[in-house]
Amino acid sequence: MIKKISIGDIATALNISKSTISFIINGKAKEKRISLALTEKVLQYIDENGYKPSRLAQSLSTGKTMIIGLMVEKISDYFFAQMAYHIEEIAYQNGYKIFYCSTDNDPDKTRELIQLFRDRNVDGYIITPPAGMEKEIQSLIDEGSPVVLFDRYYPDIESSYVILDNFKASYNASKYLAEHAFAHIAFITLDSDQSQMEDRKQGYVKAMAEHGLEVIVEKVLYGNDPAQTVKQLVRFLRQNKRVDAVYFATNYLAFSGVKAINQLGYKIPGTMGIIAFDDHQVFDFYEPTITAVAQPISELARQSIRVLLSLLNKPFEERAVQKVTVPAHFIIRDSTARPL
Template sequence: MKKKVSIHDIAKQLNVSAATVSFVLNGKATEKRISEEMEQKILKHVKELGYRPNRVAKSLRTGKSKIIGMLVEGIADPFFSGIARIVEEHAYKLDYKIFYASTENEPKIAKDIISAFRDTQVDGYIIVPPPGIEDDIQALMDDNLPVVLFDRYFPGLASCNIVVDNFDGVYQAMRHFVKNEYKNIGFVTIPSTQTQMRDRLNGYHHAINENGLSPLVKMVSFNVKPDHERYKQEIKHFLEANPQTDAILFATNYLAISGLEAIKQLGLSVPDDIAVIGFDDNTHFSLFSPSITAVAQPVQEISDQVMQQLMACLAGNEKAPAKQTIVLQTKLIIRESSQKTSYLVR
């Protein structure tokens, strides 16, 4: 096995001190009055050797790893992957690298990943928290490690949170259904007490009560990993048991996909037999026939706020932002699936 080259090896080959090599590699040649000729000689030699600095060793010297740990529910989800892509772009411009991991909304996985990130000495944490990790997040903050939560948070924990107004997002979708004269509006969600799902359910019930309608809620069974086939079957049974349903709002992107498959298998037509809105837009919803109305979350704005808050924390205690919950607005993108044909042809 080829021996890994160290700073000391480079110093010995060039007959200079290891400190000189280190100063050049860390961009401190001018500060340390190292000649430009020597700087270029070292950089050329390093390039020829293909030398790669040890990030862990560097972090021990500087106290900074220039790495941010990011935990999301599932990196394959279009919403989370969209956030991650923009966050990575921001980080790259600031000379930071992002280490991603998916928790599958499972506390044990999240705890293990946080422990691994601690061992890697990441500089900050961006977390979509599963239930049951309040103590782990509090421990990070107790150690003065920058932490930003997004998508959801723990009401009893004083943390920096970036979320959307889930209540209003669902409420506006329901108002749209009511405006289009739908009377039997179903809501398909999961049995979760997490803030984002709780607020979506509350938004639905508020609109139902406000308009004197009867609630039609389906809580699909939820495991750690999404099971689209089972979701589809449960939604089919729900619609068969409630044939009066003339509109349905899906609380998540993956439920909307499973629900649309269920509707198709039942031979129902969207929107003539049943209107549809999904929470979270999908890159393909505009291409569906009919196109799918969706509550869109502001992916760019969420990403910008996440990085802005984290960078402020990393800048130092004097500039660290106050622990607060920043609430951003959703946007209802109205397409064909939520409007009666008579409305579309007017």
Template sequence: MKKKISINDIAQQLGVSITTVSFILNGRAQEKRISEKLVKKVLDFVQEVNYKPSSLARSLRTGKTNIIGLMVEDISDPFFSAIARAIEAIAYQSGYKIIYCSTENATEKTRELIAMYNERHVDGYIIVPPEGVEQDIKLLLDTGKPVVLIDRYLPAIDTDFVVVDNEKSAYDATCHLIANGYKNIAFVTIDSLQPQMLDRLSGYEKAMQANGLPQLVKEIAYKSSEQAMQHIAAFIDRKKEVDAIFFATNYLCVSGLKATAGKGINIPQSIGVVSFDDYELFELYSPSITTVSQPTDKIAEHAINLLISRLKKAVSDKKFQKIILPTSLIVRKSSVR
């Protein structure tokens, strides 16, 4: 097997010091006043022998791996996968690689993944945090690792985050249903204390209260689509007065559509439907589904640019940014009768 060439070999072959070669390869030749002629000589030789620097050695030398850890709830979910793709593209252009994983919204799994990333010396983190990981994230911040939270924030932790205006978005979507003649609107959500879910519930409640309408909330301890479908079907059977349902997530909406289809319920004549979070199949479904669409590209852009700014010390370490983005209500046939 051919021996892999090292920086020592380059220095010996060219008759220069290892330090000089290192400065040139790390882009510090001008700073160290190394002649252009020597820089060209080293770079030409490096290209000729196809030298590949060791990422481990470079990270030990610079203290950086140029790797970012991205932790989302479910990478297969269309919302999170769209964000992950956009983050990866922007990061790559800036010289960073992304390692991503799914936490399944499980506290213990998230802690283990944070520990794993820390062992691999990732430079920074973009995290969709479940409940109960406040101390783990605080420890990262205390050790100088930048952390940007997306989709939700942790009230007890002061760090950068990028979210959408969940309360206003849910308020506007509920008002849209009311404006289209629906009066007994149910809100189907997951049994969770996560801030984004509480804000969506609050938006629904405020809209119903402002219009003097009864509030019908169904919370589901989500475990599977089949289980959620059964709960929604049973809820519809019990609450015969329901004439519209606002689903707090797209996966709940998918379960809800299966439940209504199984019962032969006509949408939007019998029950109107709105989903928080768009999904490409909602546009193709018959009838097409009205959704609150989150700006995935903007979320990704703000999150990765903010993290890279932190890594490059381009923003103050003391002033954390709380970025709240607007959403778009995409009106389709499921909510208009």
């Protein structure tokens, strides 16, 4: 067990004061008028003895931990995992480390996690907030912590956020179906009041209205047992035989939907066209390949961390709220081929 050396050890060894060393390490040698001779002597000593300042002590005295708290819905989801990956990379380049965790969309768990991050003195937050966390988010901001919401936001809170243009993306996807000879287009969504879900629905509704098509919205439960969701979708499709296209509000709903459609013996494409919101590796691998609204993950990640870093670099009073909306990509694949 090799003991690490401290700034005090160096001070003793060279018979100078800690402050001098601190100034030199932090590049303030000239500013603080430390002679070149001493500066180099110290630098050399550090180099030879492999000294690294303790981040803990640094954090304690500066009040900065250089840690960013990243709270996503579920880190094992492809979308969030990719987000985390990109955010982390840029954070590292800027000297920040990431604490990340999954909220599971559970308000209680999220509250605990926010408290945990607060306890750990993270410098800033990137959060995909579950519904109903307005108070907690607001109090974070009030405390002076930079916060960037991501993927969804609270209309009633003045916070920075980075989101997809869900409405437009959803409108375009729905319009595409309407313009490609599909006559009864169902929208399958979650029973949730998250902002992004509502926006997706509204985009669909607008497109249907413009094309004089029937609005068929089915809200399904998506819990721990995907089989339940499949069952519900089978029932829905049985009761709505006129439906010839299904537009799923999330990719995992599409997974269950495809299972349901297969169970009913419908053909994709042919009897049924499908689109999924939020692309997935598997959509390109499945037979048939599945048309999807793709979120530009790396762009969303870049924007999120960019906004957060800009907040972190400004003092409390100068922090302006930044609201960023990023357009989606529409990836046309086999599952939306014109019905026969």
